Amino acid sequence: MPGKEGLTLFFPEKMAERVLTPVETRAGSAKRTIVFVIVLIVVAALAALPWYGNSVLVQFGISVLLLATLAQGWNIIGGYTGYASFGNSVFYGLGAYGVAIAMVQFKLPFWIGMIAGLVLAVVFAAALGAAVLRLRGHYFAIATLALAFIMTAIVSNVEIAGSNIGLVLPLLKSDVLFYELALGLLVLATMTVWWLANSRFGLGLISIRENEEGAAVMGVNTTLYKTLAFMLSAAFTGLAGGIYAYYITFIDPVGVFDVGLNVKMIIMAVFGGPGTVLGPVVGALILSTISEVLATKVTSIASMFFGIVIVIAVVFMPRGIADVLRRAGRSPLRYFVDNVRTHRL
Amino acid sequence: MATPARTPAAAGNILEVRNLTKRFAGLVAVNDVTFDLRRGEILGLIGPNGAGKTTLVGMINGTIEPTSGDIVFDGHSVLGVPAYRRAHMGIGRTFQVMKPFPGLTVLENAAVGARFGAAGGIKDMRRAQDRARECLEFVGLGRRIDQRADALGGPDRKRLELAKALSMKPTLLLLDEVMAGLNHVEIEEVIEDIRKVRDQGISILVIEHVMKAITSLSDRVFVLHHGEKILEGPTEEVLRDPRVVEAYLGKKRTKS
Ligand SMILES: Nc1ncnc2c1ncn2[C@@H]1O[C@H](COP(=O)(O)OP(=O)(O)O)[C@@H](O)[C@H]1O
Ligand SMILES: [Mg+2]
Numbered sequence: 001m002p003g004k005e006g007l008t009l010f011f012p013e014k015m016a017e018r019v020l021t022p023v024e025t026r027a028g029s030a031k032r033t034i035v036f037v038i039v040l041i042v043v044a045a046l047a048a049l050p051w052y053g054n055s056v057l058v059q060f061g062i063s064v065l066l067l068a069t070l071a072q073g074w075n076i077i078g079g080y081t082g083y084a085s086f087g088n089s090v091f092y093g094l095g096a097y098g099v100a101i102a103m104v105q106f107k108l109p110f111w112i113g114m115i116a117g118l119v120l121a122v123v124f125a126a127a128l129g130a131a132v133l134r135l136r137g138h139y140f141a142i143a144t145l146a147l148a149f150i151m152t153a154i155v156s157n158v159e160i161a162g163s164n165i166g167l168v169l170p171l172l173k174s175d176v177l178f179y180e181l182a183l184g185l186l187v188l189a190t191m192t193v194w195w196l197a198n199s200r201f202g203l204g205l206i207s208i209r210e211n212e213e214g215a216a217v218m219g220v221n222t223t224l225y226k227t228l229a230f231m232l233s234a235a236f237t238g239l240a241g242g243i244y245a246y247y248i249t250f251i252d253p254v255g256v257f258d259v260g261l262n263v264k265m266i267i268m269a270v271f272g273g274p275g276t277v278l279g280p281v282v283g284a285l286i287l288s289t290i291s292e293v294l295a296t297k298v299t300s301i302a303s304m305f306f307g308i309v310i311v312i313a314v315v316f317m318p319r320g321i322a323d324v325l326r327r328a329g330r331s332p333l334r335y336f337v338d339n340v341r342t343h344r345l
Numbered sequence: 346m347a348t349p350a351r352t353p354a355a356a357g358n359i360l361e362v363r364n365l366t367k368r369f370a371g372l373v374a375v376n377d378v379t380f381d382l383r384r385g386e387i388l389g390l391i392g393p394n395g396a397g398k399t400t401l402v403g404m405i406n407g408t409i410e411p412t413s414g415d416i417v418f419d420g421h422s423v424l425g426v427p428a429y430r431r432a433h434m435g436i437g438r439t440f441q442v443m444k445p446f447p448g449l450t451v452l453e454n455a456a457v458g459a460r461f462g463a464a465g466g467i468k469d470m471r472r473a474q475d476r477a478r479e480c481l482e483f484v485g486l487g488r489r490i491d492q493r494a495d496a497l498g499g500p501d502r503k504r505l506e507l508a509k510a511l512s513m514k515p516t517l518l519l520l521d522e523v524m525a526g527l528n529h530v531e532i533e534e535v536i537e538d539i540r541k542v543r544d545q546g547i548s549i550l551v552i553e554h555v556m557k558a559i560t561s562l563s564d565r566v567f568v569l570h571h572g573e574k575i576l577e578g579p580t581e582e583v584l585r586d587p588r589v590v591e592a593y594l595g596k597k598r599t600k601s
């Protein structure tokens with residue numbers, strides 16, 4: 001059989017009986033092509049938005065794209081690896097401060113600030129990962145949450161970071177640039193997650209999520225993989241923070257080390273479908289839009305909005321929209337019962 | 346990707362366990378156990394519940410840190426070597442309390458072993474999937490590859506556990522009660538499977554309460570009791586020993 005020379009067959013006698021089924025069915029790959037084309041069209045339409053949309057829409061777009069990037073970043077550690085991180089807002093804050101400190105204190109260009117923020121976030125993730133990634137489940141969540149609170153206090157006392165007053169960045173009035181940057185970052189993050197979903201590395205992460213000891217016993221270097229996932233997650237989160245800092249032109253510790261933002265990214269990722277490629281992006285888009293509409297109409301409901309979403313998501317669709325769509329066609333009751341059963345609620 | 350050359354008839358031991366001891370808080374689960382596993386043989390391990398069998402397997406594959414003693418695999422001590430590296434070296438195991446990846450399909454479950462197992466696994470996805478599929482067909486799960494693992498029934502979970510270990514392409518396979526909960530027909534099938542695996546030159550440690558499996562598979566048997574090795578020898582001889590009959594089979598005899 002061509003192409004099989006290198007594979008020492010384990011059970012040669014089985015080969016004869018084996019029915020060769022292609023890895024992907026034709027229907028499956030056709031569906032993939034369609035999704036790919038749709039995504040391409042959507043990205044093109046989004047990239048062109050500043051030329052046909054108004055400035056309010058562009059500003060809303062920047063906020064949604066950054067949130068979607070955060071949700072996608074969280075997806076890597078939370079959705080794929082199964083570690084519910086509350087420390088991602090710290091990576092965001094570090095990215096923002098990297099840019100702010102570089103530009104304000106050292107008068108360096110923006111892109112050098114981005115690199116500084118990226119390095120800060122990723123190095124911090126590596127160090128933090130070594131300390132807390134051995135904790136599982138709730139313990140990991142609580143440890144990262146504690147850190148997120150501590151960070152505000154620490155940065156408030158760092159002089160170069162403007163202490164608790166914050167830093168004012170140079171003003172760049174070009175929302176189009178920020179919009180396109182945010183879109184580019186989201187596309188990069190999503191392509192990375194798509195690669196994860198199809199790569200050996202990603203399979204390792206998923207196996208850790210599904211059963212960490214089982215993964216290690218089958219040859220997955222769990223410590224290394226978890227740490228790399230955390231660093232990758234931190235990279236996108238930090239870069240998003242960096243873009244945000246320059247865009248908003250003023251940052252302070254309470255504003256960018258905001259645990260509430262971390263909760264938001266989790267809700268968006270979980271609502272859309274954790275551990276899926278497009279779920280977190282769709283989740284961010286839908287929830288931001290609803291939240292924005294509510295904020296202009298009925299403010300009292302708007303403030304409760306994310307709380308309501310949590311309840312709905314946990315009770316009715318713990319695996320996100322992506323899963324609801326996948327199983328579309330089943331009766332809602334059946335879906336609900338299935339969820340209760342598989343998640344032992 | 347260097348696949349270690351398999352020389353089934355090669356002399357010597359694939360595994361040498363020396364004075365291995367494991368103490369849990371206040372309890373000696375495994376006490377000063379020494380034994381060899383020869384290349385290409387099936388070694389049976391029996392003993393009542395709580396004898397320390399699972400703990401012993403855990404120490405060999407690296408999920409449990411021994412208190413003292415040494416484990417030599419393929420000529421090298423593996424003390425302090427993490428579990429994933431031992432998997433790369435060629436140690437595969439099944440869990441008595443099964444550890445499937447519940448949300449993944451049966452095929453994906455085995456693909457993890459194929460892509461990460463011995464020698465770091467098969468890097469090419471298609472080849473890895475071919476191998477995973479092969480192992481699943483071998484244990485009789487060929488028709489279930491697209492099902493989620495948590496949708497499988499008890500016997501199929503046992504089969505998956507075996508297929509996952511095989512997909513790693515191990516040279517040493519540690520089987521911890523893979524037949525528990527199976528019916529007679531299924532037990533016969535698994536016995537046949539294990540024999541075929543051995544014919545591939547893989548050395549096997551079989552832990553079973555199913556005596557038929559031990560008698561028909563094992564070249565030799567050793568007995569653990571309260572963490573200590575109380576006997577070792579040819580299968581027939583060991584099973585006839587009064588101490589075994591009393592310590593282990595006694596209960597069953599009086600029942601039936
Ligand atoms: N993680 C652990 N902590 C404390 N005691 C344990 C642990 N694992 C096993 N034991 C104890 O060690 C003894 C041997 O258990 P085990 O190796 O599972 O026996 P077997 O597999 O022969 O039934 C038992 O008394 C068990 O309760
Ligand atoms: Mg046991």
